[in-house]
Amino acid sequence: xxxxxxxPSHQVTQMGQEVILRCVPISNHLYFYWYRQILGQKVEFLxxxxxxxxxxxxxxxxxxxxxxxxxxxxFTLKIRSTKLEDSAMYFxxxxxxxxxxxxxxxxxxxxxxxxx
Amino acid sequence: xxxxxxSQPEMSVQEAETVTLSCTYDTSESDYYLFWYKQPPSxxxxxVIRQEAYKQQNATENRFSVNFQKAAKSFSLKISDSQLGDAAMYFxxxxxxxxxxxxxxxxxxxxxx
Numbered sequence: 001x002x003x004x005x006x007x008p009s010h011q012v013t014q015m016g017q018e019v020i021l022r023c024v025p026i027s028n029h030l031y032f033y034w035y036r037q038i039l040g041q042k043v044e045f046l047x048x049x050x051x052x053x054x055x056x057x058x059x060x061x062x063x064x065x066x067x068x069x070x071x072x073x074x075f076t077l078k079i080r081s082t083k084l085e086d087s088a089m090y091f092x093x094x095x096x097x098x099x100x101x102x103x104x105x106x107x108x109x110x111x112x113x114x115x116x
Numbered sequence: 117x118x119x120x121x122x123s124q125p126e127m128s129v130q131e132a133e134t135v136t137l138s139c140t141y142d143t144s145e146s147d148y149y150l151f152w153y154k155q156p157p158s159x160x161x162x163x164v165i166r167q168e169a170y171k172q173q174n175a176t177e178n179r180f181s182v183n184f185q186k187a188a189k190s191f192s193l194k195i196s197d198s199q200l201g202d203a204a205m206y207f208x209x210x211x212x213x214x215x216x217x218x219x220x221x222x223x224x225x226x227x228x229x
Contacts, residue, residue, distance in 0.1 A: 033217075043161070043207060043219040089159055105217060107153075107161035 002026045006092050006108035013082055013115055021077045021111045023092030032075045033093040033105065034067065036060070043091065049075065082115045089113075120210050122220035129198045130228050136183075137193045137223045139208030148212040150184065150191045155205040155222070164206070167191065195225075203227045 005024045013019050025032050034046040047057040049067050066078045075094075079086055089112050093105040119142045129135035141150070152164040167175045167184050174182050179199075183192045195202055208220040 035219075037159070042221040045218060091161060093161075105163075109158070109160045112159075 002106075004092055004094055004106050004108035006090075006111050008111060009109065010112045011114070013113070015084055015115055016081050019079050019082055019113065021079075021090050021092075021113070023075045023077070023108055024073055025075055025092065025094030026096075026106055027073070029094035029096050029106070031055075031095045032067075032069070033095075034077045035091040035093065035107075036088040037091065037110075038085075038088045046077070046090075079113075082113075084115050087113055087115045120208055120218055120220035122208050122223050124223045125221070126224045126226070128226040128228060129195070129202075131198055131200060133198055134194060134196045135198055135225065137195075137206050137208075137225065139191045139193070139220055141189050141191065141208075141210045143189070143210065143212065145212040148210060150182075151209040151211065151217070152180070152182070152191075152193045153207045153209060153219075154202075155207060157204075161207075165193065198227050200227050200229060 004026055007022045011019055030050060032049040035043050036046055037043045044060060045058050047061045047067055048055045052069060064080045068076050089110045091110045092108040095105050121140045123138055127135055148169045149166060151166045154162045154164050165175050165177045165180050165182055167182050169186060174184050179196045181194045191208060203226055205222045205224050207222045209217050211217040
């Protein structure tokens with residue numbers, strides 16, 4: 001069964017450093033998402049992406065965050081200058097074409113980001 | 117804004133028994149979709165079941181079923197014949213054509229042998 005893959009599974013970084021979290025969505029999916037989950041808390045929506053544009057973003061997704069689909073297969077989340085409170089599990093998800101509300105999200109296994 | 121509320125932070129059930137996890141949501145939309153996701157200790161998010169709001173019939177998936185009450189904006193998950201592998205965090209989620217998916221705070225389910 002096709003799956004969303006995320007790398008790395010764990011990322012440790014120093015505060016103020018830039019990190020890039022990588023995701024490979026399912027190949028025929030066109031809608032892409034990033035979510036995060038701070039330990040013990042709920043899963044929070046960050047951003048959705050379609051047709052090489054951000055379609056929606058939450059208040060969490062400030063100027064420190066950016067997303068990109070550099071090569072038609074990868075979907076990346078960049079945090080420019082990490083803060084301690086960015087420590088969380090980051091989930092990538094994708095869904096199929098045309099009517100996103102009809103489709104379930106397929107989640108990756110997540111990248112655990114630890115900011116020291 | 118659409119909100120999803122799970123009022124039970126923790127629940128426990130005896131193996132082979134039935135448990136119901138509660139979820140309510142707030143929306144002004146008429147067309148939307150509701151989901152239950154399971155998050156085991158591995159922290160992967162796994163879809164358990166989903167319900168289209170326009171369907172009156174409650175969704176079922178093997179031992180998992182929902183009680184969807186559209187007027188009350190309630191979407192509870194029933195797990196029958198609970199198994200040890202059902203132990204996990206369960207997240208209720210809402211998605212409409214306008215908003216991307218929003219999750220509740222989760223319910224931690226413990227299954228006692």
